[in-house]
Amino acid sequence: VTKYDLMVIGAGPAGWSAALQGAKLGLRVGVIEQSAMLGGACVQTGTLPSKTLRHTILQLMATRRAAHIGVHATHLRSLGIQDLMGPKSAVIAEHQRMIRAFFERNGVALLPGSASFAGPGRLRVASQCGEQVYEARKVVIATGSRPRRPEDLPLDDRVLCDSDSILQLDAIPRSPAVLGGGVIGCEYACMFAALGVKVSLIDRRAELLRFLDQDILGALVYSMRRMGIRLLLAEQVEQVEIEQTPRGSQAQALLESGRSVRAERMLVAAGRCSNTAALQLEAVGIGTTETGLIKVGERYETEAPGVYAVGDVIGFPALASTSMHQGRLAVLDAAGEPAPPQRELPIAVYTIPEVSMVGLTEQACREQGIPYEVGIARYGETPRGQIQGDTEGMLKLIFRRDSRSVIGVHLIGQGSSELVHLGMLLINHQDPIDELLAQVFNYPTISEAYRIAALDGINRL
Numbered sequence: 001v002t003k004y005d006l007m008v009i010g011a012g013p014a015g016w017s018a019a020l021q022g023a024k025l026g027l028r029v030g031v032i033e034q035s036a037m038l039g040g041a042c043v044q045t046g047t048l049p050s051k052t053l054r055h056t057i058l059q060l061m062a063t064r065r066a067a068h069i070g071v072h073a074t075h076l077r078s079l080g081i082q083d084l085m086g087p088k089s090a091v092i093a094e095h096q097r098m099i100r101a102f103f104e105r106n107g108v109a110l111l112p113g114s115a116s117f118a119g120p121g122r123l124r125v126a127s128q129c130g131e132q133v134y135e136a137r138k139v140v141i142a143t144g145s146r147p148r149r150p151e152d153l154p155l156d157d158r159v160l161c162d163s164d165s166i167l168q169l170d171a172i173p174r175s176p177a178v179l180g181g182g183v184i185g186c187e188y189a190c191m192f193a194a195l196g197v198k199v200s201l202i203d204r205r206a207e208l209l210r211f212l213d214q215d216i217l218g219a220l221v222y223s224m225r226r227m228g229i230r231l232l233l234a235e236q237v238e239q240v241e242i243e244q245t246p247r248g249s250q251a252q253a254l255l256e257s258g259r260s261v262r263a264e265r266m267l268v269a270a271g272r273c274s275n276t277a278a279l280q281l282e283a284v285g286i287g288t289t290e291t292g293l294i295k296v297g298e299r300y301e302t303e304a305p306g307v308y309a310v311g312d313v314i315g316f317p318a319l320a321s322t323s324m325h326q327g328r329l330a331v332l333d334a335a336g337e338p339a340p341p342q343r344e345l346p347i348a349v350y351t352i353p354e355v356s357m358v359g360l361t362e363q364a365c366r367e368q369g370i371p372y373e374v375g376i377a378r379y380g381e382t383p384r385g386q387i388q389g390d391t392e393g394m395l396k397l398i399f400r401r402d403s404r405s406v407i408g409v410h411l412i413g414q415g416s417s418e419l420v421h422l423g424m425l426l427i428n429h430q431d432p433i434d435e436l437l438a439q440v441f442n443y444p445t446i447s448e449a450y451r452i453a454a455l456d457g458i459n460r461l
């Protein structure tokens with residue numbers, strides 16, 4: 001029986017970072033991956049494909065806007081979906097090559113096949129070559145998640161798609177609709193709208209993305225409506241059917257309110273389910289929650305000693321960024337190494353415009369009775385915002401009135417997923433808002449908004 005110090009199940013971001021961390025600590029590491037492709041949902045169907053597609057669409061939008069300086073892209077109308085999807089294949093291939101190269105360089109053994117527990121410290125790997133059992137001192141479960149496909153919806157992966165099959169679109173739909181106003185639903189609704197088609201977004205909740213600060217959410221909803229997104233909120237879907245029409249098949253959603261939505265293509269973005277069924281967790285006594293998530297303690301250890309679980313398989317926040325972080329932390333703990341202190345984590349939602357946040361929202365400060373003040377800057381107040389035509393972007397700083405330390409940073413506008421990191425450092429170092437006035441910012445930049453927001457906030461005290 002081959003023995004490893006650390007066996008990782010899954011080569012998505014949670015698994016690949018756990019494996020590399022293990023190798024850096026000098027452990028003998030094996031990664032079991034059932035798919036022929038590396039990188040998990042992040043590389044194959046989630047983060048990278050959707051963000052590459054979004055980038056291509058943003059470039060198209062920029063070309064349209066450039067008409068005022070005489071750049072006319074007359075062929076835009078004849079663009080097919082392959083033109084949009086093309087760049088994503090290159091990004092996926094390059095990223096897989098990189099992961100494979102990292103594994104090779106760090107001596108991580110890649111073991112193809114589907115893993116399950118054969119007992120404490122024993123993993124069974126089933127592949128085309130048969131079954132093999134390995135012994136592992138420590139195990140990290142990083143098996144990720146897949147789209148939730150509600151049984152009462154007739155998903156056919158052509159007219160009614162999930163976030164995996166939407167990537168196989170054969171043409172830009174003339175009338176798309178999205179069921180579900182979470183992060184993935186909002187991101188795809190914005191991409192469709194940016195292509196110039198009318199899109200309907202249906203959600204049973206009265207508000208989208210409730211974790212966002214109210215001011216940022218308000219600005220986002222305004223932008224989405226202005227892009228032509230029809231928001232059908234607080235609407236319960238009663239039934240969805242695929243019907244044949246002389247122009248082809250289409251989906252029809254009947255809502256409890258009596259309204260109906262017809263769409264040439266409908267994306268069902270109804271959340272994600274953890275990949276745990278094949279693991280035979282009962283062989284090692286690992287429990288799952290009602291929604292199928294693996295239960296872990298503070299250091300990501302499961303109920304079975306020496307077995308950790310990280311990434312989407314344990315649920316919120318279920319991001320590639322946090323999955324990688326959790327993978328590293330779990331292995332540090334498994335190896336008895338000290339872990340870095342807990343930090344505030346940034347969140348980005350790649351809507352158009354994108355939004356990003358770190359720390360507390362204004363509503364959370366009110367609920368927790370924290371004495372706070374806010375400072376706001378519009379991108380339009382910076383020359384860079386005016387130059388790049390992004391005048392509606394906004395930065396909102398939240399800081400304590402007593403210690404003046406920054407406790408929340410919220411952004412909407414171009415590049416906000418990048419700009420947020422400066423705020424993240426302020427928060428994690430417990431810097432006072434005054435620190436922003438002590439710094440010189442490049443000019444002209446959007447980052448100057450930090451200084452303007454700080455001045456605004458201090459003036460309100």
Ligand SMILES: Cc1cc2nc3c(=O)[nH]c(=O)nc-3n(C[C@H](O)[C@H](O)[C@H](O)COP(=O)(O)OP(=O)(O)OC[C@H]3O[C@@H](n4cnc5c(N)ncnc54)[C@H](O)[C@@H]3O)c2cc1C
Pocket residue numbers: 009010011012013014015032033034035037038039040041042043045046047048050051113114115116142143144145163184275278279310311312313318319320321322323350
């Ligand atoms: C459309 C979409 C957009 C997204 N956008 C973003 C974004 O912009 N930013 C961001 O941070 N996150 C984003 N995410 C989330 C991100 O993709 C996930 O959080 C991340 O991929 C989770 O990583 P993971 O390693 O836990 O799981 P996964 O990436 O799902 O990888 C799990 C791996 O485990 C393998 N596996 C499963 N079971 C077994 C088994 N029994 N044996 C062997 N191998 C197994 C799978 O084949 C897979 O390779 C997005 C997700 C989606 C769907």
